[in-house]
Amino acid sequence: MSLAAEYLRKLRLSINEIEVSKAHQLQGAGDLLIDIREPDETAAGLPAGAVALPRSALELKIEQLAQPGDQVMLLCGSGQRSLLAAANLHELGYTRICSVIGGYAAWKNAQLPVVVPPRMDSVQRQRYSRQMILDQVGEAGQARLEQSRVLVVGAGGLGCPASLYLAAAGVGTLTLADADRVELSNLHRQVLHGTASLGEPKVQSARARLRALNPEISVRALESRVTEANVEALVAEHDLIIDGADNLATRYLLNAACVAAGKPLVYAAVERFDAQVSVFWPAAPDGPWPCYRCLFPYPPPPEAAPNCAEAGVLGVVPGIVGMMQANEALKLLLQIGKPLTGRLLCFDARQASWRELRLPVDPHCPGCGDQPAAVGDIVSCRTAD
Ligand SMILES: [Zn+2]
Known part of the structure; x- marks a missing residue:
């Protein structure tokens, strides 16, 4: 077993993992689902109602979305990066964190609802760049304004x-x-x-x-x-x-x-x-x-x-x-x-x-x-x- 596979196996013993159907159900009850994939991945679609927050910015910006006592679900492409990210957030004090098994691939296979964010061209990126660099706006906020x-x-x-x-x-x-x-x-x-x-x-x-x-x-x-x-x-x-x-x-x-x-x-x-x-x-x-x-x-x-x-x-x-x-x-x-x-x-x-x-x-x-x-x-x- 590779070092990475061995590490993931250990994490699975301590981090709660849930099926996509359960994640969808909890999301409906008001729990936060974060899609941690990178923007070029979420551009093709993400779970409806999920918040896009790339893995690279997760620890720095999670506080803007959730407090340590909140139930938070993380989703990636296949369920591995979300497991690693969940371990990091657990160390930050987010004890009610879980990782979605199978990630976005499983979500789509289960035919759960997805949304495709509108594509922003380079002209639009320039026009709105000064407000999009605000954490509270970003590409998702700009897309929300557009809609x-x-x-x-x-x-x-x-x-x-x-x-x-x-x-x-x-x-x-x-x-x-x-x-x-x-x-x-x-x-x-x-x-x-x-x-x-x-x-x-x-x-x-x-x-x-x-x-x-x-x-x-x-x-x-x-x-x-x-x-x-x-x-x-x-x-x-x-x-x-x-x-x-x-x-x-x-x-x-x-x-x-x-x-x-x-x-x-x-x-x-x-x-x-x-x-x-x-x-x-x-x-x-x-x-x-x-x-x-x-x-x-x-x-x-x-x-x-x-x-x-x-x-x-x-x-x-x-x-x-x-x-x-x-x-x-x-x-x-x-x-x-x-x-x-x-x-x-x-x-x-x-x-x-x-x-x-x-x-x-x-x-x-x-x-x-x-x-x-x-x-x-x-x-x-x-x-x-
Ligand atoms: Zn009144």
């Missing part, structure tokens, strides 16, 4: 900066919904539009600018308001929604549709020198968290809620919180960091200060409580005092 679909409601002061950075980051599908045309008074804050675009539909002007920035992505221009008739279908088609609406009726409608569909709503609002930003997502995996109506159960009378045309706004203010919305969206899509769920950030441009308010869930909330209003039930908003 993501974000609805941006409003191509105005918030939607412009938010979609600019989402497009630059490589979010694969952006849908912009807005029925307005570009006016001269928009240009001090709606930075996707230029003087040459005056009179054009905002979504067309925005689409041209975003496609010029990043032709790799798909930008859908919906020259329409979000209404009761289209909101549910729009929300269903997207992973998350950026609220850049300029009116309260749309905000309440978006909140209702997002609560019903279990989708995150990335919210911001501006007035004069002040802004607010938060993430409303009652159904988040670490929830429950509040919805928009836990904070604002009913809209105020119109005279108490002036829009930018009435109250005025310093152009940079929506720029700052629109980018905060892009930041929250990217974190949610990449599943990194701590989202703004349950927190309201309030920005004061004059003082250059941020205040953070804790937002509790309201158990009697008309949006997400015991008896939520129907998606189109704006009437109940209007009639409440």
Whole structure:
């Protein structure tokens, strides 16, 4: 017996090995499956739901995925490298580690689900290189962004900066919904539009600018308001929604549709020198968290809620919180960091200060409580005092 074979035989006495069917079952129960093969191997496919973390980086990066007490399963090509890697992780303190017998070959033979990551060409690698070198993004995160679909409601002061950075980051599908045309008074804050675009539909002007920035992505221009008739279908088609609406009726409608569909709503609002930003997502995996109506159960009378045309706004203010919305969206899509769920950030441009308010869930909330209003039930908003 060779030295390597003898060593593997000894390891088998101390490291837990499991069949692929058992690994698939445990994965379904929430246990982590790591494919430790090299990128040129996983490019052809890997188990669905597995995290790709090459053997060469395993010890250095495992802490970002699992703590020593967690159950972790390792899979390689045939079950040998994963056994050696499991021994190393065991020494690091990962005592609930196991190796999948037969590796990816056995997984495929058992006809268990696999995914083939989208191939990234050299142009894309260069375009996204500065964010892909981040451990928390990498090729897998970039592929996730490419497969993501974000609805941006409003191509105005918030939607412009938010979609600019989402497009630059490589979010694969952006849908912009807005029925307005570009006016001269928009240009001090709606930075996707230029003087040459005056009179054009905002979504067309925005689409041209975003496609010029990043032709790799798909930008859908919906020259329409979000209404009761289209909101549910729009929300269903997207992973998350950026609220850049300029009116309260749309905000309440978006909140209702997002609560019903279990989708995150990335919210911001501006007035004069002040802004607010938060993430409303009652159904988040670490929830429950509040919805928009836990904070604002009913809209105020119109005279108490002036829009930018009435109250005025310093152009940079929506720029700052629109980018905060892009930041929250990217974190949610990449599943990194701590989202703004349950927190309201309030920005004061004059003082250059941020205040953070804790937002509790309201158990009697008309949006997400015991008896939520129907998606189109704006009437109940209007009639409440
Ligand atoms: Zn609520």
